[in-house]
Amino acid sequence: MLCDQVQIELDAYFTSSLPPEAEAAIDSHLASCQGCAEEAATMREFGHNLSSGLKHWVDQGVCPPELMAQLEASICGARRQPWWQRWPTYAGIAGVAAVFLVALLSVRLNFTVGQVASLPFVGSLAAQLLYPNAEAPADLPDATVVKVDGSDEQNGVKLTVDQIATNMYTMRVRYLLRGGQVNARAIQPELMATNRSVPFRGLTTQTAGDVVTVTADFDPVSPGQPITLTVGGTLHVTFHN
Amino acid sequence: MTAEEQFFALYKPEAGRLYRIAWAILGNEADAGDALQEATIRAYRAFDQLKGGAAAFPAWMRRILVNTCTQILRKRMRVIPVGRPEDFADDQVAPDMALAVDSDAWDAVRELDERYRAVVVLRFLNDLQLEDIATALDIPLGTVKSRLHTALKQLKERLQTGHTTRRGAM
Incomplete structure (x- = not known):
């Protein structure tokens, strides 16, 4: 295994995410190559310090007040979902209405067509559906x-x-x-x-x-x-x- | 307490960290604000799916934010028609340099090319495995490894020689 190949694989080697045979090959190389062994030790420590440094920087973070206000406002806006996300509600209402209509059409009604047709707004349509x-x-x-x-x-x-x-x-x-x-x-x-x-x-x-x-x-x-x-x-x- | 109040009770203590995570991944504060807003709305809408209660919130919220940021990065990287950044790597790095990273870490990382910075931040700040970084950024695993290797060399050089341009961190 070449030194360049080993050094590219070092991070995967440190996190034990290499296949066993690749890990064994790197073990073998580090045991015989002093330069790569020193590079590996340096990289391990450097990676650790880099991680600590970045996390320390993140822990000191403050969200700008104007952004925080914007985020709170956006949550208020998110409360009311757009219609395509509320479609299950509409589908449910339509389903109940459909079941009711089917039940209405399937039962034996005692209303005459004249009585049904005299209902306001939907009477004539209902009469057509009930008594085609x-x-x-x-x-x-x-x-x-x-x-x-x-x-x-x-x-x-x-x-x-x-x-x-x-x-x-x-x-x-x-x-x-x-x-x-x-x-x-x-x-x-x-x-x-x-x-x-x-x-x-x-x-x-x-x-x-x-x-x-x-x-x-x-x-x-x-x-x-x-x-x-x-x-x-x-x-x-x-x-x- | 309403769902909104519960959400913000957990969210506000994390907001500063979340903001900086987005900033670190995306490289600038304007994009970080946009990403944080998008992730916050996503999280609020999925808040009833949070498992594990308040203790699980920070990690859950971070995952949503990192996913949102990497989606933005993927779109952005598709429209950058440049050669491989690995081609511009500087190999002239001494092996025994001082490791003066800590509070200077972000100042050095932010100077990296975006492709290197994203890999470094996802690996060393968000502790993602290399395979997960490859998936998140939609690049081959070998590319992640070589970018990480090159980025670390550049970082070591900058931290050693003091070429890092200090910019005021919040």
Whole structure:
């Protein structure tokens, strides 16, 4: 190992951060080279004194008062973080709002589309979200429309009630029947509201494939009451208008 | 006591030392002030992550400051298009010189070329290992060793011959 190489490695040698073989090579060189041995002793002491001197100088340090005032002011400014560091808070609020909206859309509400739409500011938007396809039938003026998602299934026939439209004179229930043999008796509805039979007025049907869509008119029922539709004597769905 | 008051209760006794550490690494007081401000804001924002309580604060705060300063140094060194400072080393140094370092240490170190000064300060003031200095300054380990070797030779010469220009230290 050359003297220059040894001297460059001396600091690493003093701090024992050399691999064992390199350390052994320097040990061997220092044992045989008086110049490098003296240089090593000098450097070790010099490094120690330099470290002490610099640390002593640092310990005597005083932060200039104007800088200290500036630092305190900058901490006051740092209290309010910029928006990109506060985004988790905003994300949390948005998350809670999203959960609330999903819950709102997923529950069975008893409000009519007209009641929802009459809410200030967001009423019409909420009505669109809650009742996306709710349109009053043309022959039922001023009707309020409620979307319903009730169903029942017996013997391979599935009954689904999907919409109720009510105005001052008529309550129209739309329901679908799928599967099985759908005849006049099978589609015949009966409606009960608070243990009272609701007078039936008539119905129309529309068939598409194995789905029969029935629109049945009854006397109107006041809002908020539980109503049970029985179709064909065996299928029952309860809902609110 | 608010978090801000707790922070400053620990910070103020260290402020003078921190200021000089930044000054030693960066070489001038203006940059030291900027670095200290940046490091202080970083530390305050991470204050709730301090482990070990008040006793751990000085070392924790120093680490943040040294990291901030070496980041600044790395950016600065990338834009200095000069040859290797090792090429300008003066090898004419007597091996048995007097070791008149102590209070004169900073006056001698501040005269060094920035690349030498940074290595010397990180090694002998902040007690970083050579590998850590190489990482902090983004230079090879061999370069750290050769710069340190050259810097120590220059320092010994300056301290021996009294060529150090004394500047008023705070």
